[in-house]
Amino acid sequence: MHADLLPASGSSTHISVGDVVTEAGVTIPDVQLKLFAYYDATSADPNYADFSEGPEPGLDVQDRPVLLIEHALTGDGNLADWWPEMVGPHKPLDTTRYLILCANVLGGCSGSTGPGSTHPDGKAWGSRFPGISIRDMVTAEKALLDTLGITHVQAVIGASMGGARTLEWTLMHPDYVGAALAIAVSARASAWQIGLQSSQIRFVEADPHWHGGDYYETGESPAEGMGQARRIAHLTYRGELEMDERFGVDPQRGEDPYGPYRGSKQRFAVEGYLDRHADKLKVRFDAGSYVTLTDALNRHDVGRGRGGMNAALARSEVPTMVAGVDTDILYPWHQQEHLSRNLGDFIGLSQITSPTGHDGFLIEGRQMGQILQKFLLKAEHIGRDARG
Amino acid sequence: MHADLLPASGSSTHISVGDVVTEAGVTIPDVQLKLFAYYDATSADPNYADFSEGPEPGLDVQDRPVLLIEHALTGDGNLADWWPEMVGPHKPLDTTRYLILCANVLGGCSGSTGPGSTHPDGKAWGSRFPGISIRDMVTAEKALLDTLGITHVQAVIGASMGGARTLEWTLMHPDYVGAALAIAVSARASAWQIGLQSSQIRFVEADPHWHGGDYYETGESPAEGMGQARRIAHLTYRGELEMDERFGVDPQRGEDPYGPYRGSKQRFAVEGYLDRHADKLKVRFDAGSYVTLTDALNRHDVGRGRGGMNAALARSEVPTMVAGVDTDILYPWHQQEHLSRNLGDFIGLSQITSPTGHDGFLIEGRQMGQILQKFLLKAEHIGRDARG
Numbered sequence: 001m002h003a004d005l006l007p008a009s010g011s012s013t014h015i016s017v018g019d020v021v022t023e024a025g026v027t028i029p030d031v032q033l034k035l036f037a038y039y040d041a042t043s044a045d046p047n048y049a050d051f052s053e054g055p056e057p058g059l060d061v062q063d064r065p066v067l068l069i070e071h072a073l074t075g076d077g078n079l080a081d082w083w084p085e086m087v088g089p090h091k092p093l094d095t096t097r098y099l100i101l102c103a104n105v106l107g108g109c110s111g112s113t114g115p116g117s118t119h120p121d122g123k124a125w126g127s128r129f130p131g132i133s134i135r136d137m138v139t140a141e142k143a144l145l146d147t148l149g150i151t152h153v154q155a156v157i158g159a160s161m162g163g164a165r166t167l168e169w170t171l172m173h174p175d176y177v178g179a180a181l182a183i184a185v186s187a188r189a190s191a192w193q194i195g196l197q198s199s200q201i202r203f204v205e206a207d208p209h210w211h212g213g214d215y216y217e218t219g220e221s222p223a224e225g226m227g228q229a230r231r232i233a234h235l236t237y238r239g240e241l242e243m244d245e246r247f248g249v250d251p252q253r254g255e256d257p258y259g260p261y262r263g264s265k266q267r268f269a270v271e272g273y274l275d276r277h278a279d280k281l282k283v284r285f286d287a288g289s290y291v292t293l294t295d296a297l298n299r300h301d302v303g304r305g306r307g308g309m310n311a312a313l314a315r316s317e318v319p320t321m322v323a324g325v326d327t328d329i330l331y332p333w334h335q336q337e338h339l340s341r342n343l344g345d346f347i348g349l350s351q352i353t354s355p356t357g358h359d360g361f362l363i364e365g366r367q368m369g370q371i372l373q374k375f376l377l378k379a380e381h382i383g384r385d386a387r388g
Numbered sequence: 389m390h391a392d393l394l395p396a397s398g399s400s401t402h403i404s405v406g407d408v409v410t411e412a413g414v415t416i417p418d419v420q421l422k423l424f425a426y427y428d429a430t431s432a433d434p435n436y437a438d439f440s441e442g443p444e445p446g447l448d449v450q451d452r453p454v455l456l457i458e459h460a461l462t463g464d465g466n467l468a469d470w471w472p473e474m475v476g477p478h479k480p481l482d483t484t485r486y487l488i489l490c491a492n493v494l495g496g497c498s499g500s501t502g503p504g505s506t507h508p509d510g511k512a513w514g515s516r517f518p519g520i521s522i523r524d525m526v527t528a529e530k531a532l533l534d535t536l537g538i539t540h541v542q543a544v545i546g547a548s549m550g551g552a553r554t555l556e557w558t559l560m561h562p563d564y565v566g567a568a569l570a571i572a573v574s575a576r577a578s579a580w581q582i583g584l585q586s587s588q589i590r591f592v593e594a595d596p597h598w599h600g601g602d603y604y605e606t607g608e609s610p611a612e613g614m615g616q617a618r619r620i621a622h623l624t625y626r627g628e629l630e631m632d633e634r635f636g637v638d639p640q641r642g643e644d645p646y647g648p649y650r651g652s653k654q655r656f657a658v659e660g661y662l663d664r665h666a667d668k669l670k671v672r673f674d675a676g677s678y679v680t681l682t683d684a685l686n687r688h689d690v691g692r693g694r695g696g697m698n699a700a701l702a703r704s705e706v707p708t709m710v711a712g713v714d715t716d717i718l719y720p721w722h723q724q725e726h727l728s729r730n731l732g733d734f735i736g737l738s739q740i741t742s743p744t745g746h747d748g749f750l751i752e753g754r755q756m757g758q759i760l761q762k763f764l765l766k767a768e769h770i771g772r773d774a775r776g
Contacts, residue, residue: 195619
């Protein structure tokens with residue numbers, strides 16, 4: 001391993017991974033991925049023995065098992081930011097025992113090459129950025145790990161779009177991956193997901209500030225379309241029971257949605273909540289990336305070119321655990337059951353019970369932490385067996 | 389009853405019901421509702437005895453029990469058009485035994501007064517049309533029945549937005565209604581529904597052809613925004629299992645959503661399906677009515693001004709049956725269970741089992757027919773008991 005290429009623990013760096021040729025045949029030259037790495041030295045915490053079956057703490061970084069964490073659609077490589085309860089010293093993703101890597105995806109907007117990046121001609125890629133698949137993202141990540149000189153990862157872990165990449169890792173590079181945990185995901189996009197996701201793409205495209213995807217040099221951005229997409233997306237990420245408990249039919253403070261005339265400034269509380277989420281995403285996320293990654297989710301299908309979905313899963317050789325959320329409407333529980341029945345080397349199914357829906361893997365820290373610990377012990381045992 | 393005011397059986401007429409004052413205090417002058425009526429003479433069908441516990445067939449219209457059917461959001465008074473398996477001679481809504489009435493709602497666009505109707509000043513109401521509630525629709529319908537000289541209805545039956553009106557009928561006019569069947573509806577809008585519905589309103593409002601609701605004289609109409617709203621709405625009306633069985637990840641015929649570059653003309657089959665539904669609605673439904681009725685669904689709350697939702701249901705004096713669809717995500721089954729636990733005079737709960745989701749009440753004709761027959765026998769017995 002070229003440990004000298006790693007950023008300091010908890011920080012990030014850009015890694016050049018060379019050209020990436022997409023599944024559909026387009027070359028993206030000189031791809032960069034922004035990588036975060038976590039590998040703290042052992043601390044003197046006296047409560048440290050609670051994970052004693054795991055890998056030895058405090059090893060030099062090149063001797064540590066590698067965990068590759070795959071972020072979701074609007075996540076990024078900054079794992080400690082979006083999964084703070086899971087990662088750190090003595091947390092489930094224990095930074096004193098593992099070398100933990102998390103990279104922003106190909107097509108993203110958090111430091112990796114995407115539609116908003118600079119094309120070799122000096123302008124933004126914009127509409128010239130190709131359609132990419134989940135597999136193309138994995139292709140770029142494999143090139144990243146090769147660049148780092150990493151020859152094996154103990155486990156790949158991801159939820160939602162990260163779960164889709166996790167499944168593709170097991171099918172594209174089975175010898176490279178010791179074990180996998182796919183969370184809140186399916187073997188392929190469902191028609192219902194494609195319907196929702198393609199609608200979101202259209203909201204962005206319908207915004208006149210989109211300029212066909214080439215808005216970067218115009219000084220405008222399709223914030224309104226992004227907001228519309230995010231409101232709908234967020235409604236599929238959350239459970240209706242949880243939202244109803246929080247907001248019910250309450251009006252937004254100081255507004256009256258029951259007045260004599262309907263008005264866009266007379267909102268229900270849930271509208272104010274969705275507006276806040278929409279406003280946050282408009283600022284922090286590039287519309288071109290949102291469209292590109294959403295399209296990649298539409299293209300997700302482990303069966304493409306592999307004789308169909310179940311044939312592909314059956315040939316999977318990587319021990320894989322599956323988890324999901326009971327109230328998820330975007331990736332309903334039956335999809336996780338489907339994976340569990342068809343994966344070639346299935347090692348367990350865990351359910352997060354929560355009213356929150358799909359986002360349960362981000363919200364239910366205690367349950368998610370238990371699932372990660374259970375999985376990581378399995379992965380460690382599998383790793384020991386493999387090392388003989 | 390003023391039978392002379394009724395249209396011929398199977399046809400429609402406009403009825404003037406006078407001014408309607410909305411719950412929020414706005415007067416809509418000279419409201420008209422478009423009414424369909426069904427009251428066939430007895431036919432000579434020899435298979436006719438299968439409903440022998442029901443009301444006597446072939447009575448003169450003024451002697452028949454009245455059934456009031458309440459249509460859903462984009463339905464209308466033309467009951468035989470949207471519920472063809474349910475209504476007709478010897479069908480569950482037996483046109484030889486009942487006088488069956490179905491009127492387009494206040495705010496609608498199928499012949500009743502709504503935003504697209506002519507204001508007293510000669511231009512369209514447009515943005516001047518007030519916000520209306522489910523209760524305001526019932527107010528107009530009660531004025532319609534009063535105009536017809538009808539003093540009692542044997543049953544009110546409705547699904548979805550029609551179910552919301554059905555519940556309000558039982559609370560606003562308990563002495564007038566013999567029994568009620570509320571299908572695929574809840575006691576009030578949920579936060580999740582409001583989130584989805586308010587998003588749909590915004591799609592229409594964001595279309596530059598909306599012109600603040602006053603597009604009627606511009607020669608333009610917000611068809612694009614309506615299409616966006618319809619695509620999302622349709623995804624909440626259908627079950628993901630059924631959609632996935634039909635479309636999966638298939639491409640639209642002749643298009644390639646897996647190509648090197650994403651393109652709006654390279655669609656999945658499910659996108660083509662949603663586009664067809666969007667295109668149909670754009671043509672047949674007025675955007676102003678869509679916004680007004682969607683807003684009315686947001687305002688649906690049987691508890692408003694009645695001491696809360698469960699207190700209102702507990703005081704209900706009309707024998708009420710509840711039905712729903714097991715896979716409905718828009719009005720989930722737990723909402724029908726909630727009604728069944730809280731209604732003051734609850735007479736039964738029936739479940740349509742179907743992969744189709746909310747639209748099951750339109751699609752699963754055999755199951756829906758059985759529920760109607762079961763309910764109508766209950767209503768007939770209740771009516772006989774009341775008549776002594």
